[in-house]
Amino acid sequence: MNRIDAFFDTARRSKHKALIAYLTVGYPTAGATLEIAKSLIDGGCDMIELGIPFSDPLADGATIQRASQHALESGITPRKCLEVAAELRKRVDIPLLFMGYYNPMLHYGLEKFCAASHKAGIDGFIVPDLPPDEGSEAEAVMKKRGMDLVYLVAPTSSSEERLKFIASRAQGFIYVVSLKGVTGARSAISNDLDEFITRVRSVTDKPLCVGFGISTAEQAQRVARLADGVIIGSRILDIIEKSKRPAADVKAFIQEVRTAIDSKR
Amino acid sequence: MAALDELERAYRQSRRDRDFKAELNAMLKDYAGRPTPLYFASQLTKHCGGARIYLKREDLTHTGAHKINNALGQGLLAKRLGKQRVVAETGAGQHGVATATVCAVLDMECVVYMGEEDVQRQSLNVFRMKLLGAEVRPVASGSRTLKDAINEAIRDWVTNVDTTHYLLGSALGPHPYPMMVRGFQSVIGKEARKQILKAAGRLPDYIVACVGGGSNSIGIFHPFLNDADVKLIGVEAGGLGIASGKHSARFSGGSIGVLHGTKSYVLQDEHGQIRETHSISAGLDYPGVGPEHSHLMETGRAQYVTATDNEALEGFKLLSEKEGIIPALESAHALYYAAKLASELSKSKIVLVNLSGRGDKDMGIVAKALGVKL
Numbered sequence: 001m002n003r004i005d006a007f008f009d010t011a012r013r014s015k016h017k018a019l020i021a022y023l024t025v026g027y028p029t030a031g032a033t034l035e036i037a038k039s040l041i042d043g044g045c046d047m048i049e050l051g052i053p054f055s056d057p058l059a060d061g062a063t064i065q066r067a068s069q070h071a072l073e074s075g076i077t078p079r080k081c082l083e084v085a086a087e088l089r090k091r092v093d094i095p096l097l098f099m100g101y102y103n104p105m106l107h108y109g110l111e112k113f114c115a116a117s118h119k120a121g122i123d124g125f126i127v128p129d130l131p132p133d134e135g136s137e138a139e140a141v142m143k144k145r146g147m148d149l150v151y152l153v154a155p156t157s158s159s160e161e162r163l164k165f166i167a168s169r170a171q172g173f174i175y176v177v178s179l180k181g182v183t184g185a186r187s188a189i190s191n192d193l194d195e196f197i198t199r200v201r202s203v204t205d206k207p208l209c210v211g212f213g214i215s216t217a218e219q220a221q222r223v224a225r226l227a228d229g230v231i232i233g234s235r236i237l238d239i240i241e242k243s244k245r246p247a248a249d250v251k252a253f254i255q256e257v258r259t260a261i262d263s264k265r
Numbered sequence: 266m267a268a269l270d271e272l273e274r275a276y277r278q279s280r281r282d283r284d285f286k287a288e289l290n291a292m293l294k295d296y297a298g299r300p301t302p303l304y305f306a307s308q309l310t311k312h313c314g315g316a317r318i319y320l321k322r323e324d325l326t327h328t329g330a331h332k333i334n335n336a337l338g339q340g341l342l343a344k345r346l347g348k349q350r351v352v353a354e355t356g357a358g359q360h361g362v363a364t365a366t367v368c369a370v371l372d373m374e375c376v377v378y379m380g381e382e383d384v385q386r387q388s389l390n391v392f393r394m395k396l397l398g399a400e401v402r403p404v405a406s407g408s409r410t411l412k413d414a415i416n417e418a419i420r421d422w423v424t425n426v427d428t429t430h431y432l433l434g435s436a437l438g439p440h441p442y443p444m445m446v447r448g449f450q451s452v453i454g455k456e457a458r459k460q461i462l463k464a465a466g467r468l469p470d471y472i473v474a475c476v477g478g479g480s481n482s483i484g485i486f487h488p489f490l491n492d493a494d495v496k497l498i499g500v501e502a503g504g505l506g507i508a509s510g511k512h513s514a515r516f517s518g519g520s521i522g523v524l525h526g527t528k529s530y531v532l533q534d535e536h537g538q539i540r541e542t543h544s545i546s547a548g549l550d551y552p553g554v555g556p557e558h559s560h561l562m563e564t565g566r567a568q569y570v571t572a573t574d575n576e577a578l579e580g581f582k583l584l585s586e587k588e589g590i591i592p593a594l595e596s597a598h599a600l601y602y603a604a605k606l607a608s609e610l611s612k613s614k615i616v617l618v619n620l621s622g623r624g625d626k627d628m629g630i631v632a633k634a635l636g637v638k639l
Contacts, residue, residue, distance in 0.1 A: 055407060182424065
């Protein structure tokens, strides 16, 4: 059992909802990524997604595009991301995932990249431009080392047949996209989300974590009641972009979210 | 993925549907002006002193380029799917103009994404699209060219997929787009095959076409794939030369990668980041290439060469002066190579060039490149 499976195994028994945070590696610096990751964990985050910046992040909105561009311009490469992951792994024992687009991994060499990720202490991957239809090779390479390939389901892929297919292939957890569209903080959560989660739930008992657009403690609280976990990304990058003390401000925000999703109200 | 599945089903159905085919053929004929002529370029042939050069005159279609073939096909398909809104990307603006045109005549809402850099260098086409009732959204992210316009169009599509069709203009992107765009563009090759048999009594020895994303080239190549004696040559944009790194030649400077939902040859750096490209013609300025071209290259069925910016300008001037036809800068890449090739071949040989578009849109760029102040 890898760290992700072990986490959900315990979390489900204790009715603990997962709080997952995304950081673009190297935004604003590799050092800052390590520091902020630590404060996210101190603030109550259960899992970290380390974003490997890509020149053409199709599934991402303006915030993550900007952060990726900044990271690339300051020389962040997949190799550097592996170093940051290895460094973070020395300091923490929670599950760590890489979130990145397929091409840089492919170019590095799928086998080589997965081996290096495993060695760096990575437990799983989220690859938004790799649908399960094309994912067999990556799945096999990851599975061999006990790592998960987390697939996304979106309201755009909503036929029951399609949901079943994705669920059958999902490892670790299922990344439930909360809306039709790209990442980025939104002022409100779609009203259709409850129904969508219910429909995904009806085809699988794998853990469901919801992301895209979640940006406040209130929204996170609502989502946590419906699913097994909440994923927050762009909002954290927004705080980093604006704050003079990003590590402290991000920690305060995550604490607020943690409290909200843990409250028994 | 659901939208792609839905699109594939609709496309496959349309291929068997008499009403759809009749509707599309009527629009291609009466609206777009098909069939386009096959023209024997006698003066150019004489000038080159070798093989006979024939031109497939896609420049004579309504809106002035082959793009209209695919735009009409997909536009009618979108109607069938009940989509009232269309988004598209454009580089040179030719596909944007074709899409805006089709949306006007089919009464659909149209949003065209265009890289900021392209908006500046193709301002005339921007104005055209607006006149046709389309909204043009400049894209400021990344390299601010075609690939970034595609990124934005895809982002829009996933956000508005219930109401919106993404009218992708080239033979790339996720399945079924490469297959579907090839299907709608194959009309070029089907016509050309009949026309050359009639005009010359035999098939050509060479077919030459420029390759950006690869839609005009796959359109003319495809109906000849089984004719083993017909050599197929794709001309990529060599920009300032392959050694300079400023080009769009995927087969000379690229390697296999995944971009925009397609595995194909891609210009990328050592870390798998997509590289910025350069070409004097916005329509060839794209870091990827349609996957079928990669297949044709790897199997050896087609050969891919390059023409630089300066060589394209030479081709541009040559056709204007010798034949009184001003070609699009994209097509000028193919013309330059075809002229060179023809001059090295015997007079018994035939070279067929796909003249994919006309050059009116490029006047400003060419004047600037030639140091002429307008």
